[in-house]
Each structure stands twice: as C-alpha cells, then as structure tokens.
Amino acid sequence: MMVFSDRLKVIEERIAQVCLRSGRNRADIALMGVSKFHGIDRIAEAWESGIRLFGESRVQEAEEKFPGFKPAHTGVELHMIGSLQRNKAKTAASLFDCIQSVDRESIIGELGKHAVERQTPLKVLLELHTGEESKAGFPDEEGLLRAAELVLTFPALVPAGLMTMAPYSGDPELIRGSFRALVRAQQKLEREFPDSDWSCLSMGMSNDFEIAIEEGSTLLRIGTSLFGER
Ligand SMILES: *Cc1c(COP(=O)(O)O)cnc(C)c1O
Numbered sequence: 001m002m003v004f005s006d007r008l009k010v011i012e013e014r015i016a017q018v019c020l021r022s023g024r025n026r027a028d029i030a031l032m033g034v035s036k037f038h039g040i041d042r043i044a045e046a047w048e049s050g051i052r053l054f055g056e057s058r059v060q061e062a063e064e065k066f067p068g069f070k071p072a073h074t075g076v077e078l079h080m081i082g083s084l085q086r087n088k089a090k091t092a093a094s095l096f097d098c099i100q101s102v103d104r105e106s107i108i109g110e111l112g113k114h115a116v117e118r119q120t121p122l123k124v125l126l127e128l129h130t131g132e133e134s135k136a137g138f139p140d141e142e143g144l145l146r147a148a149e150l151v152l153t154f155p156a157l158v159p160a161g162l163m164t165m166a167p168y169s170g171d172p173e174l175i176r177g178s179f180r181a182l183v184r185a186q187q188k189l190e191r192e193f194p195d196s197d198w199s200c201l202s203m204g205m206s207n208d209f210e211i212a213i214e215e216g217s218t219l220l221r222i223g224t225s226l227f228g229e230r
Pocket of ligand 1: 034036057081082165205206207221222223224225
C-alpha cells in the first residue's frame with residue numbers, strides 16, 4: 001500500500017521534471033496538500049512528510065480539524081479554497097491564513113469587516129472563473145479590477161494574488177488556455193495596482209498541475225494524488 005510519503009515522492013519527481021523542462025525553479029512553487037474529507041491522522045502524516053500548507057474547502061470541516069492541530073504544529077498554514085458562504089465569513093476570517101476563493105464583492109465586505117479582529121491582515125486571492133463547470137469566480141478582468149479596488153479599501157485584508165480552477169477536461173489546450181487567462185489577469189492587476197502584491201498564482205490540481213507549472217503556477221493545490229481517493 002502506498003503511504004503519504006510514497007505519493008509525495010512521486011509528485012515531487014513529476015514537479016522536478018516539469019521544472020527542468022520548462023525552466024522553472026522548484027523553490028518558486030508552493031505545494032498545498034488539499035486535505036478535505038481526510039481526518040487529522042492523515043493530516044499529521046502529511047505534516048510528518050514535510051507538508052506545511054493545507055487547503056480545505058468547507059469552513060465547518062476545517063473548524064473540526066485545525067484548531068487543535070495548528071497550535072501544536074508551528075508553521076502550518078491553512079487556506080480556504082472552497083466557495084465561502086456569507087454566514088461563515090466570521091469564522092473563516094479567524095481560522096484561515098488566506099482565503100483563496102474570494103469570488104464576489106459581497107464576501108470581500110464580510111471578510112474585511114471580520115478580519116479586523118485578527119492580529120495580522122488576512123491574505124486573500126481573487127478567484128477568476130476561467131471555464132470550470134461550477135460558476136465560481138469573478139467572470140472577467142473587469143470584475144477582478146473592481147474587486148481588487150474593494151479589497152484595498154479594507155486595512156485588515158491584503159491581496160496576495162489570484163486563483164483559478166481549470167475545466168475538468170482531457171484537452172490540455174483547453175486547460176492551458178484557462179491558466180493563461182489567469183496570468184493575463186495578473187499582469188493587468190500588476191499594472192493597475194503596482195503597490196500591491198499579486199505574485200501568487202494558485203493554479204494546478206492533481207489532473208493538471210504539470211500544465212499549470214509550465215504556465216507559471218506558484219501554488220499547486222493537490223488532493224487526490226497526495227492523499228488518495230476521497
Ligand atoms: C478539491 C480541490 C482541489 C484538489 O483536487 P484534486 O483533484 O483532488 O487534486 C484543488 N482545488 C480546489 C478548489 C478543490 O476544491
């Protein structure tokens with residue numbers, strides 16, 4: 001049976017190969033373990049193997065797992081990657097280090113309001129809809145620019161970059177097009193808001209992370225290939 005460290009080794013080898021052929025530096029790419037639907041024992045196993053960044057897609061589930069785990073594991077970083085409901089914004093703003101799935105203006109207001117209770121500003125990524133079937137994300141660059149402007153009005157929020165989910169497809173060029181749209185949006189934001197940090201490009205999952213690295217990803221969100229089937 002494959003244990004976590006075996007799977008991690010396979011993934012690291014694949015990452016290293018893409019980096020080599022595409023001229024990327026492994027150190028510029030963060031590897032998130034997407035731990036949704038996996039219990040704290042599996043999360044501890046991932047930690048033992050060296051994973052420090054975790055992603056969860058539901059506030060309630062993260063709330064059951066991480067408040068105990070985090071204080072005992074200094075250096076753990078927890079990101080929200082699933083659609084965030086308004087009534088969960090307060091909990092999310094205190095539990096997570098970063099909300100990657102900021103996908104509409106109303107949630108920015110909620111997070112901005114509740115994040116003032118934090119000791120450090122809450123990092124946010126703006127999610128761009130680039131073709132994935134669920135409709136999550138701002139629909140276009142114009143929507144992103146307005147969202148960025150709004151984020152910058154809240155002192156307790158700090159932008160860190162962009163996130164997208166490519167369509168689940170067997171067509172690599174369709175996936176590539178999705179990631180390129182995110183890079184274009186990043187360039188636009190960097191021009192419009194040069195004093196802010198837009199450097200994080202969260203793109204690439206189990207089925208498409210190699211293409212994502214080729215297109216400039218700085219944060220891979222890997223669930224199934226690291227933890228096994230959910
Ligand atoms: C579940 C999930 C992932 C991980 O997907 P895998 O295909 O299991 O690697 C990545 N990003 C988001 C937003 C997810 O919901």
